[in-house]
């Protein structure tokens with residue numbers, strides 16, 4: 001079992017080190033769904049962990065968003081693209097309900113990473129007079145260089161986070177079971193971790 005885990009880890013380690021810029025696209029450009037993105041930028045690339053990163057976003061939602069499921073699938077680019085599992089609610093995870101997601105993410109600090117990010121997001125919503133309570137009314141969101149922090153992580157997490165990732169994010173309405181939004185994003189993360197488990201075991 002231990003060897004099996006190390007083998008999975010070695011696939012993650014054997015990844016190209018070159019960082020690539022942040023990229024996004026609609027999964028289906030002909031049917032962008034009800035969330036229209038005018039601008040989405042994440043910098044710097046690679047995202048430093050630990051460190052700060054910045055998000056500039058302008059988007060508009062065209063219809064109320066009701067209780068929805070979020071499905072995220074992540075692949076890490078290596079010699080072959082390796083599917084990333086869901087580890088303590090971080091990675092390729094399904095979250096059952098957008099209505100409670102931010103509060104739950106903050107409370108349980110998903111992946112030891114996402115708690116502080118949820119806190120910043122909630123503050124942003126408040127400061128802009130926007131709401132994330134369900135049903136979320138149609139609204140416009142514009143943020144310029146919002147600052148987020150990635151905390152220091154364990155050496156296993158460092159190995160896991162180092163690299164280039166491709167993620168697909170799908171939003172599916174819980175009542176009518178229809179996908180109403182789907183986004184592809186690509187980003188690189190640098191944990192300064194280059195060796196086998198960062199040179200530690």
Ligand SMILES: *[C@@H]1O[C@H](CO)[C@@H](O)[C@H](O)[C@H]1NC(C)=O
Pocket residue numbers: 034063064065066135173176180
């Ligand atoms: C949410 O529910 C309202 C009212 O039933 C509906 O008009 C709207 O399209 C739904 N939103 C989504 C994203 O399905």
